[in-house]
Amino acid sequence: MTDFAATKAHFHIPDGLIYLDGNSLGPMPKSVPARMQAMLQDEWAEMLIRGWNQAGWMDQPRRVGDRVARLIGAEPGSVVMGDTLSIKVYQALASALEMVPDRRVILSDSGNFPSDLYMAEGLVKTLGDGYELRVVEPDAYPEAITEEVAVTLITEVDYRTGRLHDIAALTEQAHAAGAVAVWDLAHTAGATPTQVAACGADFAVGCTYKYLNGGPGAPAFIYLAPRHAETARPALSGWLGHEAPFAFDLDYRPGAGVERMRVGTPPVLQLTALEAALDVWDIADMADVRARSQGLTQLFIDAVEARCPGLTLATPRDPDQRGSQVSFRFAEGYAAMQALIARGVIGDFRAPDIMRFGFTPLFIDEDDVRAAVDVLEEVIRDRLWDRPEYRTRAAVT
Amino acid sequence: MTDFAATKAHFHIPDGLIYLDGNSLGPMPKSVPARMQAMLQDEWAEMLIRGWNQAGWMDQPRRVGDRVARLIGAEPGSVVMGDTLSIKVYQALASALEMVPDRRVILSDSGNFPSDLYMAEGLVKTLGDGYELRVVEPDAYPEAITEEVAVTLITEVDYRTGRLHDIAALTEQAHAAGAVAVWDLAHTAGATPTQVAACGADFAVGCTYKYLNGGPGAPAFIYLAPRHAETARPALSGWLGHEAPFAFDLDYRPGAGVERMRVGTPPVLQLTALEAALDVWDIADMADVRARSQGLTQLFIDAVEARCPGLTLATPRDPDQRGSQVSFRFAEGYAAMQALIARGVIGDFRAPDIMRFGFTPLFIDEDDVRAAVDVLEEVIRDRLWDRPEYRTRAAVT
Numbered sequence: 045m046t047d048f049a050a051t052k053a054h055f056h057i058p059d060g061l062i063y064l065d066g067n068s069l070g071p072m073p074k075s076v077p078a079r080m081q082a083m084l085q086d087e088w089a090e091m092l093i094r095g096w097n098q099a100g101w102m103d104q105p106r107r108v109g110d111r112v113a114r115l116i117g118a119e120p121g122s123v124v125m126g127d128t129l130s131i132k133v134y135q136a137l138a139s140a141l142e143m144v145p146d147r148r149v150i151l152s153d154s155g156n157f158p159s160d161l162y163m164a165e166g167l168v169k170t171l172g173d174g175y176e177l178r179v180v181e182p183d184a185y186p187e188a189i190t191e192e193v194a195v196t197l198i199t200e201v202d203y204r205t206g207r208l209h210d211i212a213a214l215t216e217q218a219h220a221a222g223a224v225a226v227w228d229l230a231h232t233a234g235a236t237p238t239q240v241a242a243c244g245a246d247f248a249v250g251c252t253y254k255y256l257n258g259g260p261g262a263p264a265f266i267y268l269a270p271r272h273a274e275t276a277r278p279a280l281s282g283w284l285g286h287e288a289p290f291a292f293d294l295d296y297r298p299g300a301g302v303e304r305m306r307v308g309t310p311p312v313l314q315l316t317a318l319e320a321a322l323d324v325w326d327i328a329d330m331a332d333v334r335a336r337s338q339g340l341t342q343l344f345i346d347a348v349e350a351r352c353p354g355l356t357l358a359t360p361r362d363p364d365q366r367g368s369q370v371s372f373r374f375a376e377g378y379a380a381m382q383a384l385i386a387r388g389v390i391g392d393f394r395a396p397d398i399m400r401f402g403f404t405p406l407f408i409d410e411d412d413v414r415a416a417v418d419v420l421e422e423v424i425r426d427r428l429w430d431r432p433e434y435r436t437r438a439a440v441t
Numbered sequence: 442m443t444d445f446a447a448t449k450a451h452f453h454i455p456d457g458l459i460y461l462d463g464n465s466l467g468p469m470p471k472s473v474p475a476r477m478q479a480m481l482q483d484e485w486a487e488m489l490i491r492g493w494n495q496a497g498w499m500d501q502p503r504r505v506g507d508r509v510a511r512l513i514g515a516e517p518g519s520v521v522m523g524d525t526l527s528i529k530v531y532q533a534l535a536s537a538l539e540m541v542p543d544r545r546v547i548l549s550d551s552g553n554f555p556s557d558l559y560m561a562e563g564l565v566k567t568l569g570d571g572y573e574l575r576v577v578e579p580d581a582y583p584e585a586i587t588e589e590v591a592v593t594l595i596t597e598v599d600y601r602t603g604r605l606h607d608i609a610a611l612t613e614q615a616h617a618a619g620a621v622a623v624w625d626l627a628h629t630a631g632a633t634p635t636q637v638a639a640c641g642a643d644f645a646v647g648c649t650y651k652y653l654n655g656g657p658g659a660p661a662f663i664y665l666a667p668r669h670a671e672t673a674r675p676a677l678s679g680w681l682g683h684e685a686p687f688a689f690d691l692d693y694r695p696g697a698g699v700e701r702m703r704v705g706t707p708p709v710l711q712l713t714a715l716e717a718a719l720d721v722w723d724i725a726d727m728a729d730v731r732a733r734s735q736g737l738t739q740l741f742i743d744a745v746e747a748r749c750p751g752l753t754l755a756t757p758r759d760p761d762q763r764g765s766q767v768s769f770r771f772a773e774g775y776a777a778m779q780a781l782i783a784r785g786v787i788g789d790f791r792a793p794d795i796m797r798f799g800f801t802p803l804f805i806d807e808d809d810v811r812a813a814v815d816v817l818e819e820v821i822r823d824r825l826w827d828r829p830e831y832r833t834r835a836a837v838t
Contacts, residue, residue: 130680169676170676279563294576
C-alpha cells in the first residue's frame with residue numbers, strides 16, 4: 045500500500061497554499077534543485093560536449109521514456125521523450141494517416157484540447173487534397189467512427205469536464221472500422237492507470253508537466269505500438285531519429301523502433317528535472333493512486349454540492365467515468381476562481397464557465413480537500429469577488 | 442572595444458582544457474547555476490502555475506527572441522524561441538511552400554546539416570503530389586536557383602568546412618527567381634554578424650546551444666520577416682501561436698506577427714539558462730567578436746599548416762569566406778581527434794575525414810590557440826593514436 049504521507053514529503057508545497065492545479069502544472073519535487081545543480085556543475089560545466097556520452101544525455105529520451113512507459117501500461121522500449129505535446133500530436137497524426145492511404149478523415153471530439161485540434165487542422169491544410177478534420181460532440185463520437193475515418197484522435201480525459209473515455213472500447217471500435225487510434229494521455233499519465241498496450245492503441249502522446257511534475261515546459265512523450273515500430277514513417281524525420289545520426293548521410297533512414305520518433309537535440313535540462321520528478325513513482329503504486337484519487341474527488345463533489353449551491357457538477361458522477369479532476373459550472377466562475385486563488389486555494393478556470401480542480405493524491409490529502417471546500421464555500425456565499433482586494437489576475441494554462 | 446578577458450571570465454572552463462568545440466556545445470556561463478536555482482526555488486516552487494504570468498514565463502519566448510534578434514540583425518519583435526532547430530526548419534519550409542503554391546521544389550545543398558535535409562525530405566514525402574527536395578553541391582547552388590524553385594534552404598555556414606555563403610547575394614537571387622529564402626543560422630548566431638533584415642531573408646532559423654551557450658537542448662529560434670508576419674500560415678499551428686490561446690476556441694486563428702510561430706508550451710528551464718547565457722552580449726560587440734574570430738582562425742591555420750604536414754585545409758583561405766571554425770581533412774582524423782581530446786584539446790570529427798575546430802572569441806584567446814597547436818603537432822608527429830592510452834571514445838554532436 046502506497047504511503048501517501050511519504051509521497052507528499054517529496055514535494056515542495058508553499059506554506060498556506062492548497063494546490064488543486066497539479067493537473068495543469070505539478071509542484072516542484074524537492075529533489076529537483078540538487079539534481080539540476082549536479083547536472084549543471086558536474087556534467088555541462090565539466091564534461092562539456094562529452095556529456096552526450098559520458099553523462100548519458102543521448103540515451104536520456106529513451107531511458108526516461110521507459111519510466112513513463114510503466115505508468116501508461118506500455119511495453120518497455122516503446123516510448124520516447126521529446127518536443128512538446130502539440131508537436132507529438134502532429135507527428136503521430138502524420139504517421140498514422142500514411143497507414144491508411146485511401147482515407148482522408150481525422151476524427152476528434154469537441155472535448156479534445158484545442159491545441160490537438162489546431163495541430164490537426166494545420167496538418168490537413170498542409171496536406172490539402174481532400175483531407176479533413178472532423179470534430180463531433182463527445183457523446184456522438186462512437187457512432188461517428190465510420191469507414192471514412194483514417195485516424196481517431198481523442199484525449200482520454202476531457203480537459204474541461206474530466207470525463208474519462210473508454211479507451212479500450214473506442215480503440216477496438218476504431219480498429220473494427222479500419223482506422224488507426226491515436227490517444228492523447230495529457231490528463232492520464234500519472235493520474236489514471238491506463239493500459240495502452242493491452243487496449244491496442246497504435247500511437248499515444250502526452251505531456252509530463254501535469255501529473256508527472258516535470259516542471260514548466262517539461263518534454264512530451266510518444267508511444268508507438270511495437271507492431272508498427274519497423275514500418276511507421278516518423279514524418280517529422282530529424283537526425284536523432286536516423287538509424288545512424290553521426291554518419292551524416294544525406295538521406296534519411298529511420299532508426300530502430302520508437303527511436304525513429306526522436307527529432308532534434310533533446311532538452312537535457314528539462315529531462316533532468318523530469319527524471320528527478322519520476323523518482324516518486326518508485327514508492328507509489330498507480331492503482332493506489334487511482335483509488336485515492338476517486339476517494340478525494342468524491343469527497344470534494346459531496347461537500348461542494350452540500351455547501352455551495354449554485355455550482356453545477358460538470359464531471360461524471362460515476363467515479364469510473366472521471367479522471368483525477370472535478371469541474372463545476374458557475375456563471376461567475378472566472379471571478380470566483382480569482383477570489384479563491386487570492387485566498388490560497390489554487391484551481392483554474394476554463395472558458396466559458398468551468399471552475400476546475402485537480403486532485404493529485406501524491407501530495408493532496410483529505411484535510412486539504414476539506415480545507416479547500418471551507419474556503420470555496422466562503423467565496424461563493426459571500427461573493428468575495430465583488431470585493432476589490434480579491435480581484436487578482438487569474439492563473440493561466 | 443570589447444574586453445575579451447571580461448567575456449572569458451563569464452564562462453566556466455575546466456582546468457587544463459582547451460575547448461575548441463563551442464561551435465557544437467558552448468561552455469556553461471558561470472551565472473547559470475544561480476539563475477536556475479532562483480527560477481526553481483522562487484518561481485516554480487513558490488509561484489506554481491502563477492509563474493506563467495508572475496514570473497513572465499509566457500512572454501519569455503518573445504523576450505529572449507528579441508535578444509537573439511539583435512545578434513542576427515533582425516527587427517525587434519520578429520524572432521521567437523521554441524522547439525528544436527529541426528522542427529523550426531520544418532515549420533519554415535511548410536509555411537514558405539504555401540507562399541509559392543505553383544512550385545514544388547525545395548532547393549538545398551549537400552553542405553547543409555543533414556537534419557535540415559531529413560526534415561525537408563520528411564515534409565515532401567508527407568506532401569506527395571510532385572513535391573521534391575533537390576540537393577546540389579555548394580558550388581553549383583547559385584545556378585540551380587531556377588524558376589522551378591519554390592524555396593531555397595541553406596545553412597549560412599557549412600557545418601563541415603566552415604564556408605560562409607553570401608546570404609545577401611543568394612537571397613537576392615532567390616527573390617529574383619520568385620523563390621522564398623529560408624536560412625539556417627545554426628553556425629551564424631553569435632559567431633558572425635549576419636543581417637537578416639538587411640539582406641531580405643524571408644525566414645531564418647537557428648539553435649542556441651552553440652555560439653549562444655544556452656546549454657544542451659537549448660531551444661531554437663525562428664525569424665519571420667515582418668512583411669510576411671500577417672499572412673504566413675504557421676503549418677505547425679499550436680495553441681500558443683493562437684490569437685487567443687486561453688479562449689480555447691475550436692478553430693485556429695494565427696496570432697499577431699511572429700507569435701504565430703509558437704507551437705506548444707515553452708521550455709522554461711532551458712529558456713532560463715539561455716537567458717542567463719545571453720547576458721554576456723551586454724558587454725560584447727558582434728563586430729569585435731567577428732574581427733577577433735578571423736584573427737584566431739588565421740593564427741590557427743598558419744600555425745597548423747606550418748607545423749602539421751599531412752593535414753589539408755578544408756576551410757576557405759579568405760577570412761571573409763569562413764565562419765568561426767576551421768576544418769582540416771586528415772585520413773586518420775577520427776583517431777587523431779580521439780588522441781587530441783585525451784590530451785585536453787577538444788575539437789570534433791565529422792565523417793568522413795574532417796577534424797573540426799571552433800573558435801569562440803568570448804572565451805578562446807591567442808594563448809589557447811598556440812597551446813592547442815602545440816598539442817596537435819605532437820599528436821600528429823608522434824601518431825599518438827597508435828598508443829592504447831589515447832584511444833578514448835570521441836565526443837559526439
